[in-house]
Amino acid sequence: MTLSEEDYIKIIYHLGKGESGSVSTNSIAARMETKPSSVTDMIKKLSEKGLVNYKKYQGVTLSEYGLKIALSIVRKHRLWEVFLVEKLEFSWDEVHEVAEQLEHIKSEKLVDMLDKHLGYPQIDPHGDPIPSKNGEFKKSIKRLLNEVPIGKEGICVGVKDSSPPFLKFLDKNNIALGDTILIVDKEEFDGSLHIKIRDIDIHISDQIASNLYLRIIE
Amino acid sequence: MTLSEEDYIKIIYHLGKGESGSVSTNSIAARMETKPSSVTDMIKKLSEKGLVNYKKYQGVTLSEYGLKIALSIVRKHRLWEVFLVEKLEFSWDEVHEVAEQLEHIKSEKLVDMLDKHLGYPQIDPHGDPIPSKNGEFKKSIKRLLNEVPIGKEGICVGVKDSSPPFLKFLDKNNIALGDTILIVDKEEFDGSLHIKIRDIDIHISDQIASNLYLRIIE
DNA sequence: ACAAATATTTAGTTTTGTCTAAATTTTAAT
């Protein structure tokens, strides 16, 4: 698989999730920032290699084999994103471009060991689920932090209240988009939460918790 | 810089260290596993871009700019090797192929943060020094472990005694080529050493220490 | 010094992934 082929497969995968069935030449061209004629050429090649199902003028879908490849690329991309945020202090919005490069590195052992090193994460800093080695997916849902059950962990993916004081609070407490948050305990009395973030325990009020969105696994 | 150009620059750098002055077309071709005619083509391109000094039939040397690029690639390669061994449990002999790919990832922040994450290592798992961000090099020397001064650290790069019992001993104590070893203390009484390896303190006899080679910085 | 051996370069192709321009098919509108 060349770099370019992998990019096409990944894009067809992402566009295909829109559930409209098959993916159009034009939409691929737009995402690849290339011309439709180039896309046609590449699709033919991918089709000959058995990675996609293609009928002229009818758009394209991933074959079973193509889907497997796509999932392995997505897996790599998201694991690297976790690595960049958790280990190298990248912020949520800086990771994509670099992960885009790292996802093409070819080494099964590298991916396995990276997965282990990161503690087998199931979700990336954008809250998207990470496919397992054999391509299985957990579904993820978005919840306000105060609605997440005790013991669950999730990724911080957004705020309900975006007022400067609230954002300042988050900043002061070192809570950023992309951070993993574990709900350690909840006080019955006032609904306040004990959470663990970057291995540090902090205590936050229900008011804060009801303005932070987490993405959690099912 | 394309991938291929980077490979050429790196190879010219390594061959050039042989101090014969300029690097021959043939030697580059051998290392690149390509044909001399292809090398000539590429050298012309690199020369036009100001990365190398080239006169027909006279071989090639890196320009100042080319050297800067080469050092940055070497730096990346060796930092990734440290990462693979220290963080992902790769062994000394598994890292090269993967680092060969990782060295081409383009992100200044990635390299800086990786360097920080690894604790600014000065030497890679093969005992070769890692150029600093601005291309400076420490010289490295090979020493028997029992000749390394207290407080120094080095990389395990070889054994003097390669008998099965000795190798078995190393294995049992989790000492492998590529491991970083810190000399914590030496017992005056019997010359035995307290060393730290992978964050674990162990105590080894002088007999062991006099059969293990470390590579240390200056 | 000069022929033979070796090293290097040139010339002309190939492959990959792209492009433009033109042709064709599908979709949408009336």
Added chain:
DNA sequence: ATTAAAATTTAGACAAAACTAAATATTTGT
């Protein structure tokens, strides 16, 4: 149901990086 618009494909070309075969330079052995 036609036709205009949009989407897609074909045909022909190009740049990068490689190749083969042939030509040219350099080095070496005597």
